[in-house]
Amino acid sequence: MSAVIGIDLGTTYSCIAFMDGQTPVVIPNLEGNNTTPSVVSFIPGGQHLVGLPALRQAISNPYNTIYSVKRLIGKKFNSPEMEQLRDKFPYRMIEAPNGDILIEAAGEIYTPQEISAFVLAYLKQCAENYLGTRVEEAVITVPAYFNDHQRQATKDSASICGLKVLRIINEPTAASLAYGFNTRKNGKVAVYDLGGGTFDITVLEIHDGIFHVLSTSGDTFLGGDDFDNRLIGWLLEEFKKEHGIDLSQDKFALQRIKEAAEKAKRELSFTPETEINLPFICSGPGGSLHIQKKINRAFFENLTRDLVENTLTICQKALKDAGLSASRLDEVILVGGQTRMPLVRQMVAEFFGRQPAARINPDEIVAIGAALQANIIKGSTRDLVLLLDVTPFSLGIETENGGFQKIIERNTTIPARKTMAFTTVENNQRRVRIHVLQGESPKAADNKSLATFELVGIDPAPAGVPQIDVTFEVDADGLLRVSARDVGTGREQKVEI
Numbered sequence: 001m002s003a004v005i006g007i008d009l010g011t012t013y014s015c016i017a018f019m020d021g022q023t024p025v026v027i028p029n030l031e032g033n034n035t036t037p038s039v040v041s042f043i044p045g046g047q048h049l050v051g052l053p054a055l056r057q058a059i060s061n062p063y064n065t066i067y068s069v070k071r072l073i074g075k076k077f078n079s080p081e082m083e084q085l086r087d088k089f090p091y092r093m094i095e096a097p098n099g100d101i102l103i104e105a106a107g108e109i110y111t112p113q114e115i116s117a118f119v120l121a122y123l124k125q126c127a128e129n130y131l132g133t134r135v136e137e138a139v140i141t142v143p144a145y146f147n148d149h150q151r152q153a154t155k156d157s158a159s160i161c162g163l164k165v166l167r168i169i170n171e172p173t174a175a176s177l178a179y180g181f182n183t184r185k186n187g188k189v190a191v192y193d194l195g196g197g198t199f200d201i202t203v204l205e206i207h208d209g210i211f212h213v214l215s216t217s218g219d220t221f222l223g224g225d226d227f228d229n230r231l232i233g234w235l236l237e238e239f240k241k242e243h244g245i246d247l248s249q250d251k252f253a254l255q256r257i258k259e260a261a262e263k264a265k266r267e268l269s270f271t272p273e274t275e276i277n278l279p280f281i282c283s284g285p286g287g288s289l290h291i292q293k294k295i296n297r298a299f300f301e302n303l304t305r306d307l308v309e310n311t312l313t314i315c316q317k318a319l320k321d322a323g324l325s326a327s328r329l330d331e332v333i334l335v336g337g338q339t340r341m342p343l344v345r346q347m348v349a350e351f352f353g354r355q356p357a358a359r360i361n362p363d364e365i366v367a368i369g370a371a372l373q374a375n376i377i378k379g380s381t382r383d384l385v386l387l388l389d390v391t392p393f394s395l396g397i398e399t400e401n402g403g404f405q406k407i408i409e410r411n412t413t414i415p416a417r418k419t420m421a422f423t424t425v426e427n428n429q430r431r432v433r434i435h436v437l438q439g440e441s442p443k444a445a446d447n448k449s450l451a452t453f454e455l456v457g458i459d460p461a462p463a464g465v466p467q468i469d470v471t472f473e474v475d476a477d478g479l480l481r482v483s484a485r486d487v488g489t490g491r492e493q494k495v496e497i
């Protein structure tokens with residue numbers, strides 16, 4: 001006997017759940033907590049810690065304590081987002097020969113997938129302890145806005161630790177599944193998900209157990225960490241003004257400031273004022289220096305209001321894509337720890353013209369949805385529940401003169417398959433190069449390149465005569481396969497991205 005679980009592999013915290021018959025249950029970790037910090041710390045002796053014990057190492061062992069790896073997964077070392085972000089982490093990153101990111105810790109090199117695999121292995125172990133049986137299969141959630149590389153990398157992490165991924169599903173879709181299962185209400189729902197590192201908004205229609213995603217949008221570089229960074233930036237500036245010392249290069253001090261800022265941020269969700277107290281943060285010419293600052297909620301809200309506004313601009317886009325106005329929605333569900341911030345709740349309520357759904361634990365709902373989906377796939381859920389998710393980006397190929405031809409449009413229901421016919425541009429052209437891209441710009445150069453491959457051996461013919469059928473297929477995990485077929489010769493070339 002082995003069990004299946006749902007895993008919300010979060011940027012900052014992860015959560016696991018399973019279905020006990022028809023009841024979803026969150027599985028506590030080995031310390032008895034329902035959520036586990038997605039942190040791995042390498043300690044002397046070649047060992048590593050995961051979760052809370054790893055998080056506790058962040059100050060004393062900052063170079064070897066790896067967190068927020070979800071922000072790195074599937075990314076290129078020199079991508080514009082990474083250029084912005086690299087210096088914000090105390091641990092060392094290096095560029096892999098293929099341009100990917102590698103992490104150096106305790107003298108070893110790890111891929112982000114391997115770090116995530118340590119977290120997944122720990123979660124698997126927690127589930128096995130709790131359930132008293134082996135756990136070999138799981139549904140894992142990812143932000144809806146994760147691209148193909150990021151989804152594949154998440155799958156790779158699971159296979160490193162011996163977990164078979166039954167399905168990759170989008171976090172907001174999982175949340176709505178859990179919500180819909182619980183309330184059994186029909187209607188149009190928006191899931192606003194502001195986690196540690198990413199923001200997603202998904203608009204769905206729930207009708208008698210069919211969950212139809214109408215649109216999804218988001219930003220993989222907008223989350224709770226950015227709220228922390230605003231406070232950290234302010235504290236560093238103030239310290240510089242007062243003492244003329246730049247603490248941003250002092251990794252130990254920075255880690256303490258980071259922890260204190262995150263803690264203060266959380267407290268400000270419940271109290272109108274808090275204090276940051278960091279004695280002996282560094283030494284100055286006259287002895288030890290300290291940070292002691294009172295911060296009130298209004299001040300913090302002013303520091304971060306534009307971040308919330310950015311999420312609402314993205315909501316606007318998702319509503320437009322779904323062809324709906326905010327007033328047509330029946331419910332708004334908040335997911336992700338950062339939605340505990342009162343300003344977020346208030347601005348979201350104003351934007352959608354309604355109070356968000358009550359009695360939802362934003363930290364657990366995604367894992368519960370994943371567990372539910374695992375049960376559905378295994379055929380153990382009694383009710384009819386059908387999940388119709390969508391592609392977050394348009395997918396297509398580069399055409400002659402640098403154009404971009406969309407083959408599968410953004411927000412198409414998955415699984416999806418579409419074929420488009422192309423031809424040659426030169427007489428006797430024997431090969432065509434297929435450049436696969438994702439994005440919305442009509443110019444290929446503005447979109448994200450996913451893969452390139454060649455179809456060779458086309459029979460000589462005048463330009464425009466051969467028919468090359470290019471087929472795009474997106475599976476239920478949101479992963480893309482592209483094939484090109486020369487209709488004349490029947491030759492085919494495939495690429496899995």
Ligand code: AMP
Pocket residue numbers: 010011012013014194195196197223224225262265266267269335336337338339340341362363
């Ligand atoms: P998640 O990825 O959903 O686990 O969300 C984690 C993010 O939520 C982190 O940035 C946390 O700092 C943030 N968070 C957790 N609790 C609170 C809170 N009470 N108030 C504000 N932010 C919070």
